Amino acid sequence: MKNWNQGLIECVMAVGVAVSMCGCKGDKGTTGPQKAVISNSGSDTMVNLAQMWAEEYQKVKPEVSVEVAGGGSGVGIRDMMQGIVDIANSSRDMTDSEKEQVKRNAGKEPVEWVVGYDALAVYVHKNNPVESLTLEQLASVYAEGGPADKWSQLNIDIKAAGGNDEIVRVSRQNSSGTYFYFREVVLGNKDYKPGSRDMSGSKDVVELVGKTMGAIGYSGMGYATDAVKFVKLSAGEGKTAYEPSLENVAAGHYPLARSLLMYTLGQPQGAAKEYIEWILSPAGQEIVAKSGYIPVSAGGK
């Protein structure tokens, strides 16, 4: 008797589960296509900006939902190549081999959109007496074989401010777009000196610098906090040093200004096309300025 009852219960449960599963499928089928989804992923530098765009666009076009993910420029480009996302955010140009892969795998040319500019800021602890550095000094701190390991070698007396004389170099993980940009522009594509603390995010760099008296690090200018300050940069000895700001980038004075890019597979269609047009419109560019970056129209490059 008991056995037979149990069998019955199992049967009923199995049918119930099957029915409820069918139900789920049905629900998905009916609500899915009503909302267009634009997905973008990539650059860690741009993730805050991309998020703000997505939120604002939700107000402009409620029927379109924009999904944003970080991961790094390389991840975004890979996701776009595999068709996981519509738009790749990147703080560096695509490499030739990446373009090659896109063409071979997807059969389409990647299209590049400049959506804003970023000044790559050099951060130090707020109590660090350093005011300005030349690009050569930066290279001698960061490049392989560069001689500067102590603040005193840069004529900076950090001990007076209560710090340790050793320069704590804070860098990024070796696949980040920011890492590539800094290496190209500051180090002239030479390798980094080993021993830098390699952080996995733009924010982590600024946080570590804010907690470490003798630290120096580079990150997007939008990540500044109260615990750190910008170092003014000059292109060479005897030239004027400029701090990263909208005006200095627009005038072309600041030496570490770079483009913030979006990539699509071929010319974008439909919702993605409208989204990029909106980003390049005054409404979208206003958000670029709001998030601490530089709008395309003001970019002096």
Added chain:
Amino acid sequence: MPRNQKHSPADKPRAASLGSRIRPILCVLRGPVYSFLTRLRRILGVASERTIVSLIFLCGVSAVIFVFGIFFFVFREGAPFLRDAFDAKEFFLSADWYPTSASNKRYGILAQLIGTGTVTLVAMLVAVPFSLGAGIFIAEFCGKKTREVMKILIELLAAIPSVVWGFIGLMVMNPLIIKLTGAPIGLNVLNAGVIVGLMSVPIIVTIAEDAIRAVPDTYIEAAEALGATRWQLVRKVILPAAKSGLLAAVLLGVGRAVGETMAVLMCTGHSINIPFDGKAPFFHVLDSVRTLTATIAAEMGEAPRLGANPDGTFPPEALHYQALFVIGIVLFAVTFVINVTADLIVKGIRKRK
């Protein structure tokens, strides 16, 4: 079966009220219906028996399948690097880790090997004395109530997620180390060693306690009868008798320390650096390092997984991803050796008993 054919007393009044015309029909139908149900039940019973047996078998072998599956996939992803670019001397003896260099890509993991080694060493220096002490105390010296409380608390220690440990290292240990030692940065071997040491305490304590409790009572009683003090009892009787079990406990702790990822990523400073040099004190515990596991965790996400060119060779950018998997193979080999050694030691104890 016969029970089903009989009417239970409770059915009787209802059956009577249904009227005499339905009753014979029911009686006629009852035979075939019951025999059908019996057969169905038997078929279902055999089928479900088989399903359950095979399900349990599948659960049993799944661990083996997963281990071999993981090994296969890790090896497959790393294989092109091993074939095309692997130079054992450079890979293990060079500290130049430049997998994304613009001009000269180099794949040397010496710094990471030493980083993993030093963090594990410091972790064991922290964990082993504390854990063995705690194990001896819990197994032999404390009362039953204290033992229960201690065991629960130590198991609670094992339940803290590693990212929380990393956070403690970042927010508590980092400023503390800077303040106490004057080091330029508090994210270093010492910080990670202490954190990972605390993380491996629960494993070591649990196994050490088992090993100590497995020491036959007769040994202890004999020692006490001879007038041994507690210290003599521990040093001369319990520790030698539980030696292999304690060694296995420490080895499993080492395995835990080698494999730990998130906490060391946050606490070591993640810096390619060998914390040894010719100047005294030779081993600089306040240097930042980087471990094998943290290298994989930090770089795997962005290393491009590129396919082979039509002629079967890989573009140079693809080697980074593959090299990370070769590091995975190295880690796999290290932890495998540690665990097998610990296992053999534990088996040795069981056999002797």
